[in-house]
Amino acid sequence: MSDKNKGKVTLYLMRHGQTILNKAGRTQGWCDGVLTKEGIEVAVNTGLGLSDVKFKAVYSSDLxxxxxxxxxxxxxNKASGDLELKEFEGLREVYFGKYEGEFEKIKFKAILDFLNVTSFEEMAEKYDFQRAYCDSCAALDExxxxxxxNTALKRFVTTINNICIENEEDGGGNILIVVHGGMLRVFIEHLDKNFDIxxxxxxSISKVAYENGKFKVESVNDSSYSEKGKAMRQILK
Structure with a gap:
């Protein structure tokens, strides 16, 4: 493929809408909850806020x-024409083993006790937070x-890389990828530790640019698209 055919890829990394497990404060990795009424509404708002963005392709995890x-x-979306969703297992959330479906507060306490710290703030001071979080869950899982x-990051980055390379060699463009909060934190911190994750x-939307084999985080946890869509719906009432 000639370099002249390559183009910048802009990833719109969207966290999924709120689910019944999110609302109940339960751990949700590979186990899966349906979207709540509020989750659907906010997702529609974000969709409307993104309706004038021309997407070349749309991907999601298979959850x-x-x-x-x-x-x-x-x-x-009104700007893109026909879009076919492509689902990939590699885009899944981190798998939490025995903590799947467990109350998050129970998992959090187990992690803090395992690391011998009293709070997430202390944990962040003493450890590489995202690494310690995942590795503690894995160590505690009988x-x-x-x-x-490393396992979660490798499969996610491999999948994202393949998506970026495929689209870069086809001229680049805007790509929507719907994924998960924990995996987004791991990925973005891996790319750039200067963002609040x-x-x-x-x-929400986090934007990451990909060009010539390199990633650049442009924005994180942007809810402006949802707010824009909410305003659009009020006007239409």
Whole structure:
């Protein structure tokens, strides 16, 4: 492929809409909750806010909450024509093993106790937070199924790289990828530690540019598209 055919790829990394497990404060990695009424509404708002963005392609993880969110955005998009959703297992959330479906506060306490710290703030001071978080879950999981940091990051980055290379060689463009909050934190911190990744709101957008084999984080946890869509809906009432 000639370099002249290559183009910049802009990834619109969207976290899925709120689910019943999110709302209940339960751990949600590979286990899957349906979107709440509010989750659907905010996803529609974000879809409307993105409706004038011409997407070249749309991808999601193969988990239902990400698929449903992506389908909502595709339905609301007016600028792109026909978009076919492509689902990849490699875009899944981190797998938390025995903690799947568990109350998050129970998992959080287990991690803090394992690392011998009293708070996430202390944990962030003493450890590489995202790595310690994933590795602690894996170490505490007697089923030996939970993913450690390196395993989760490798499969996600490999999948994202393949998506970027394919689209870069086809002229570049805007790409929507609907994924998950924990995996987004791991990925973005891996690329650039200067962004605040503590909050990754449902249906928020984080933009990452890819060009000539290099990633650049442009924005994180942007809810302006949702706010724009909400305003559009009020005008239409």
């Amino acid at each position: 239902g909450r990400a698929i449903k969110t992506a389908q909502i955005v595709i339905k609301e 089923t030996h199924e939970a993913e450690d940091y 503590r909050n990754m709101d449902n249906s």
